[in-house]
Amino acid sequence: MTKDWxxxxxxxxxxxxxxxxxxxxxxxxxxxxxxxVVANPGACIDMCRGCEKICPEKAITHHSG
Ligand code: SF4
Ligand code: SF4
Known part of the structure; x- marks a missing residue:
């Protein structure tokens, strides 16, 4: 299965x-x-945007699908 988030x-x-x-x-x-670095993408929780929200530079987005 491919991790998509x-x-x-x-x-x-x-x-x-x-x-x-x-x-x-x-x-x-x-x-x-x-x-x-995104070392363990498979550990990311589906639909979590915690890090995206707290990044002061708005440098994080989430790949989906
Ligand atoms: S904080 Fe970011 S990297 Fe960690 S689980 Fe949530 S979205 Fe994924
Ligand atoms: S700027 Fe954003 S992506 Fe870069 S280390 Fe800080 S929180 Fe993480």
Missing amino acids: YPVIDYSKCKGCMTCFKFCPHGVYGTKDEKP
Whole structure:
């Protein structure tokens, strides 16, 4: 089964504050070169937009379908 709901980071907007990494309780994010990476997209909760809402740069969107 293909995972069809996970966050996507726009690195042209991301400032590396790591708010998303600290916020997500499901271990979706990892880090690389002091920026967050979507390390475990399969762990993202369907229709959750928590990290998207708290990103101060509005750099996170969610892939769907
Ligand atoms: S919360 Fe937004 S700006 Fe901060 S690290 Fe995550 S994606 Fe980047
Ligand atoms: S949408 Fe929710 S579960 Fe998915 S990465 Fe963001 S905070 Fe974590």
